[in-house]
Amino acid sequence: MTKQLKLSALVAALLVSASAFAAKPGYVADQSTEAVTRNNYGECWHTTYFDKAKDGLVECGDREAAKPVVVKDTPKPVMVSVKEKVTLSAKVLFDFNKNNLRPDAKNELDPLVAKLKAHAGQGHLNGVEIDGYTDFLGSDKLNNALSQKRADAVKAYFENAGVPAEKITAVGKGKAEAKMTEECKAKFPRYVKNKKQNAEIKACIESDRRVEVVIDAVKESVVEKPAAN
Known part of the structure; x- marks a missing residue:
């Protein structure tokens, strides 16, 4: 037992x-x-x-503890106002010393019309400013009037194509920002007395004859949070 x-x-x-x-x-x-x-x-x-x-x-103490998984905050998209500048050559849009749009101008303007109407359709178009510029040839009065008429011609094209008129402003800035003046004057010092050089200096300052379209639109952007120290 x-x-x-x-x-x-x-x-x-x-x-x-x-x-x-x-x-x-x-x-x-x-x-x-x-x-x-x-x-x-x-x-x-x-x-x-x-x-x-x-x-x-x-x-x-026979095994290391698992390290915690750090979950990053997913940045949230925010709507921000962004300005985009598009420069168009006046040679493409207008004949020399003219303010009527050339037939080929539509090839340059239609893509902008499509972009502006898309922004406007989404309610994202704050505004569009059309700035006209000339070269230094001619008087201030002539250049101011010509640049304004050219800016107005582009504005009218946009409006007729369906871009909201209240969103568009047109400003003639004349030769205020003619950047090639000094360089071209130095290159062709006798342009007023020589027809050939007159044509050459016109070609030299061609980039000053332009129209700038400044588009102010709201776009979605992701803002990253600064890393912690």
């Missing part, structure tokens, strides 16, 4: 031990709390089957 009792106690002890091991594989653990058993130095007790790569616990 005594031998049978001892055998039963041994089996029970083995079962308890097996349960303790199963709670934390590779470690001796308390059956009721599943806490890893530690020695007097606070070190976790390993079983003979301990495999650090497979069983290692962070709490025992």
Whole structure:
């Protein structure tokens, strides 16, 4: 009878031990709390089957804790006002010293019309300014009037094509920003007395004869938040 009792106690002890091991594989653990058993130095007790790569616990210092995943804030798109300047050669739009649009001008103006109408249709067109410029040849009065008429001609084209008239302004700036004057005068100092040089200087200052279209429209933009220090 005594031998049978001892055998039963041994089996029970083995079962308890097996349960303790199963709670934390590779470690001796308390059956009721599943806490890893530690020695007097606070070190976790390993079983003979301990495999650090497979069983290692962070709490025992046998495995590094997983690093937290940093979730970046997704930048939200915002609507911002952006100005775009398109420069058109007056040579393409007008004959020399004229303010009537040439037939070929539509090839330059129609793409702008399409862009402006698209912005307006979405409610994103703040406005469009048409600035006319001339070269330095001629009086200020003549150039101011010519540049205004050219700007007005482009404005009328846009309006007739369906761009909202209230969004368009036209300004004649004359020779106020003629950038090639000094360079071309130095290159052709006798242009007033020589017909050939007169034609050559007109060609030299051609880029000053222009129309600039400044489009002010609202566009979607993503603003990145500054990185934390």
